Amino acid sequence: MRIALGIEYNGYGLYGWQEQAQKDLPTVQGILQEALSKIANEPIYLHCAGRTDANVHATDQVVHFDTRAKRHIDAWIWGTNTHLPPGIVVRWAKMVDYSFHARFTATARRYRYIIYNNPVRPGILSRRATWCYYPLDIELMRTAASYLIGEQDFSSFRSSQCNSKSPMRNITDVSFERQGDFIFFEIEANAFLHHMVRNIAGVLMKIGSGAKPTGWMQEVLAAKSRRAAAETAAPDGLYLIKVRYPEPYIFPPSQTVVLI
Secondary structure, three states: OEEEEEEEEOOOOOOOOOOOOOOOOOOHHHHHHHHHHHHHOOOOOOEEOOOOOOOOEEEEEEEEEEOOOOOOOOHHHHHHHOOOOOOEEEEEEEEEOOOOOOOOOOOEEEEEEEEEEOOOOOOOOEOOEEEEOOOOOHHHHHHHHHHHOEEEEOHHHOOOOOOOOOOEEEEEEEEEEEEOOEEEEEEEEOOOOOOHHHHHHHHHHHHHOOOOOOOHHHHHHHHOOHHHOOOOOOOOOEEEEEEEOOOOOOOOOOOOOOOO
């Protein structure tokens, strides 16, 4: 049978989603597979909707696995959670047909990037928001981000380690909101390249600070070169908050409010 799970995790201290060749490095995939294997009493291999980077968080990661084990569906939630550390939790479990694939069936992914915009660095919020000590103008950032909408070549925003066959991605929505010292930047696309969101955030913060004009975003896109963009923004404030699927794969929405 094939089971889909909704996963939430605090990525701080973890080496991203994907299991590493060096087995002693903690990853979300490795920790989850070990816990699920104990419930299934057989090895479990997971496929995810989006491979998050080291120290990146998720409130709505979706994964699937195949198993011969016959368990009550709730066992994949409650049983697995007893074997997981506090920062990783299974939120829901659903049986799906074999045509479902957590990655390839997904039609869109949505990320939220949280910036703490204050001259003094955060304490309690450390590792849960990215600190930017210089003032940011979200209207400038919003204008610059409008150039990202649509299907385009995002070579300027992919890391040198990206192994995607194509740099083409379709961004369908970008939004900004400021609440006091917090800036919430959300972006949704059919898929993302390695480090794409963080590289976009780096360019947006340069523009928001006034160091670069809004039209610089167009120049960076046109260059199709990573060297044309800004430095990669920190992973601390990045959250995978939504994965969209077509019917009949309608899964429970995350109830976690990503505020801090």
